[in-house]
Amino acid sequence: MNGRKGTLIFWGVASLILFCLVVIGLFVEEAATVTDFSRTNLPPSLQYPFGTDWMGRDMFQRTLAGLSLSIRIGLLTAAVSAAVAFVLGLCAATLGSRVDACISWCIDWVMGIPHILLVMLISIACGRGFTGVVVGVALSHWTSLARLVRGEILQLRQAPYMLAAEKLGVSRLKQAGRHVMPHVLPQFITGLVLLFPHAILHEASVTFLGFGLSSEQPAIGVILSESMRYLTTGKWWLALFPGLSLVFVVVLFSLLGDGLRRWLDPASAHR
């Protein structure tokens, strides 16, 4: 088994885990919000692997539902961000220097504001909640990918085979489809996957700070901010397991992105 095969297997397993998390989370969403005051503040046990909170909610189910929600929001926002990045990157690289200057200025401007601050501001402006978080995260994470796409295309346009194609009178559309797309796509997909961990973490942080999802949602950020209040009374399980699960998911996504990059990298084909 070579490295590429191993990466491929890892990729399959990891995506399966994440997919299962999303599906299971959807199924337990209802059960995760059930409050039962006869089982409050129970430490982890076989019946409740992650314990229960002050309203008797099963933390295991809440964590699953929270992760599922986070991944779904991550998917949505990363997809929107990536689409925005691709379009703007493409425009900057192909529509002349004025458009380029304008878009580059926008990229610098958005990058100049700390991510979390920007997400908070946009979220508040959009009335918080689900819409606020999705718009906030989607509108603040496209910049680095847009810059990457722009750079790639600019570089590509100077490549000898592109110049040759242009001289031979190949239409712009055909150039884009035959030469540009295959070259940029791997970079783009890798960038997209690597957006996930950022999107998920920022969704969780902005919710943790109270500017994101509303407190009745089973979101990881909500779970973590609630748990802070109970840490001093020794209820460590409220923060530990959901926190670790979040780290697990984020690390998994990050490894997925890395694996994908290695796999798509032609130089590694013979390894």
Add this chain to the structure above:
Amino acid sequence: MKLWKTKGIILFLATVLFMGCQGGNISPTDREGVIIAMGTTSEPEAGFDPAFGWGAGEHVHEPLIQSTLLVTNTDLTIGYDLATSYDVSEDGMTWTVKIRSDVRFTDGEKLTAEDVAFTYNTVKESSSVNDFTMLDYAEATDDTTVIFHMTRPFSIWPYTMAIVGIVPEHAYDSASYGSNPIGSGRYILKQWDRGQQVILEANPDYYGEAPIMKRVTILFMEEDAAFLAAKAGQVDVAYTSATYSDQTVTGYGLAAYDSVDNRGFNLPAIPRMEDEKGRTIGNDLTSDVRVRRAINIGIDRKEMIDNVLNGYGTPAYSVCDGMPWYNESGEVEYDPEEAAALLEEAGWILGEDGIRQRDGVRAELTLLYSNGDSVRQALAADFANQLEKLGIDCTLEGVGWDTAYDRALSTPLLWGWGAHTPMELYNIYHTMSAAGYAEYSPYANETVDSYMDQALATGDLEESYALWRDAQWDGTTGVTQDGDIPWVWLVNIDHLYWVRDGLTVAEQKIHPHGHGWSLVNNVDRWSWS
């Protein structure tokens, strides 16, 4: 890398364990002073200026640094501070108050009726947190007499006179007074470190009984920090909540003080519609009085108190439980059968899924609570669980206060009220003349309105108490179970404090809403043994 991770986890676990076992490190403190930990929201943002809410703000309490004309006694009747007598004219339009002549501000100047008139005219002009529209103007006729000219009769004016601290006309500048207050009260503001602490020292020239507690330090901290501060023995009194009530702190006792700090849901009493501002108001389910009555008796308040408040609370049946104007006829027994019968009578028949239906419509209710308040969230959750048993399907939703007020016009919201004035009844139940229904939740009843109008117009406080009681229930109409029940009251939350052994906290008035300065209303009478 791996090693680092393992180390990190061990460190984390050790920290958790350490937090769990520390304590017992108690240092003896100053016997003439007391250190109190309060919530961060208790710090007066605009400083100690009555015109900007100090004492006379959203949460009322005695201003300590300033004197007030009157005070509320422990049974919430009216007593005297600066005033020696007060009178109201037959038509209720002028109040004449005589004040003491031996009072000096802490800068040595005499306190005269001019200062009193100046204070009231100033708060009327600038108070953004309290309503002073009933006052036209105040004038001093001589050194010890002040006359209040009213715009309308307002029989409960003495309750306002019990919270407005008197400021010196000669040393008042609205920009700087808040952080540099001069008063004639029991204490002097010695130091104020914004965001951290306030230090008060006894006023040596105080005209009344000299304070026993010479130095009062108030620290502002979050609840978990206050708990840890008590565990570490750094404070003498620390505010806490039911969340921490199952803990023990060596050297401290848990003190629970009765409050009228109630929690209750508004039940919009009109059918769903749109008002002229385009807001949705009214609720089709709760517009039926039988549904509201069923909810009121279908809720087991005792169970709620045990579940959510760990037993530290009392059932609430009105917004003013235990006040002199409270009508006890609003108290109800938990009766799920009767509640079910009322719902059936209203046409809501139990469906196969355990949820009631009427003409194919499911009985569904969204319940709002304010984001970030775990006690309210838990109360709302328990309320929802109990309503599910009655066959009403509930959905919880956390909201911010920026949208809560508008949303509450059509959707029950978990509110917290409770003040040392009957005006709260008026604010909640009285119709606003422009809109045609009450301010916070659509409801209107002319009889209830007229009792409250009469109560404000009458000259005698005792007589007004009776009218306030009639407004709640006069035998045929009112806002209680047999009346319109436009709000369902659930619990009064006990105010909990860790109190160091040996400290005697003087007898407390029933605490109003706001878990803060009320405790120290009489800190001058606290003592160490």
